[in-house]
Amino acid sequence: MMTITVCIGSSCHLKGSYNIVSELQKLIADNNLESQTEIKASFCLGECKNGVCVKVEDGPVISVNKDNIDEFFNEHIIKNL
Numbered sequence: 001m002m003t004i005t006v007c008i009g010s011s012c013h014l015k016g017s018y019n020i021v022s023e024l025q026k027l028i029a030d031n032n033l034e035s036q037t038e039i040k041a042s043f044c045l046g047e048c049k050n051g052v053c054v055k056v057e058d059g060p061v062i063s064v065n066k067d068n069i070d071e072f073f074n075e076h077i078i079k080n081l
Helices: 011-012 017-030 069-080
Strands: 002-008 036-041 051-054 061-064
Touching: 002 011, 002 017, 002 069, 011 017, 017 051, 017 069, 036 051, 051 069, 061 069
Parallel strands: 002 036
Antiparallel strands: 002 051, 051 061
């Protein structure tokens, strides 16, 4: 099971973390990956200045927004499943 952690702390919340969670849920459902992935929330991933912080497993913290979420999903989730 791949764990995707999304920051929902103050800074990331203001930058749209709940929209990112919703979009990730949609992408996971669209690709039938519900049994292979789980989304968890975190209150801080330590990269507050960079936008909505997302981490896959123990990988690096990545800044995700509505403009790069498809690229993020394909590169860090699809390729690693």
